Amino acid sequence: MILVDDLLIKPFVSLLDVLHAMVLEELHDVDAIRDEIKENQLLYELGERPQAEYERRKTELETNLQVAEQVREKLIDGNIEVQ
């Protein structure tokens, strides 16, 4: 019985794991966040983005980057799984 359950359910769990990992990668795209940090800096230097908005956005993006890097490390280590 256990063997039958494994055969029937495991492929779906693996597929869910893959889909979950893809969604996490999309939500926490390190390269995209780094690009946004560069864009924020550039628009500030050009005078188009006021200092207060630049600093608020910078803080927000740096936090997002930290989270994204942690998620990426965990994905690489295989530590994020669908429960």
Place this chain on the structure above:
Amino acid sequence: MSDDSSNLYVYGITEQTAIEMAVDGVYGASTLQTVDYKSLSALTCPIDTTEPERTDEAVAAHDDVLRTVIERDDVQTVVPMGFGMAFKNARTLKGVMRGARRAFRKAFNDVEGCVELGLKVVDPADGSADPGALRATLDAELDPLSVGQTDDDLFSDRLVANRSYLVEQADRDAFDDAVETVEATHEAMLVNYTGPWAPYNFVDIRVGAEASS
């Protein structure tokens, strides 16, 4: 000359020149000194590690030191090292310079007497710019005054051009004028003109394997 026993962080290499100057260096280093090997001088600061962590502040300090050196009258050419090149002591560094001497010599030939200048052009917020016309102006005005160009990463949807130019020191004023012409021709666009930088985009020397040996 540098104390032979301390770790050394290397910013770049120049033709042999004796330099000792105050800087705001990587990890708070305050004095830049040269370490010579034959006709080359390494631009170094003491550092307490051979594996410096890459932070925004440290990378900015690395760039700033190189920019300061480039502006000196007694320095014609700087071959930049990437961030993080630190060595156990001057003896180890000289060994690396000996091993990479041919690569350094070729790099000097490639960028001799030149600096790197950066140009980013951003679309106005209303999206009214003509990217094709801008690129044509850049090709006509700036390319003839430069020894080389690279098209760099367009990291924002609003970036129309992100280019690095290798420009001879003697042509810098003419290049500045040409950038003004570009701005006047496309006045709706936002232009971010930076430099001089060490020519990172035009030399590629890696000595990572030996860096901390």
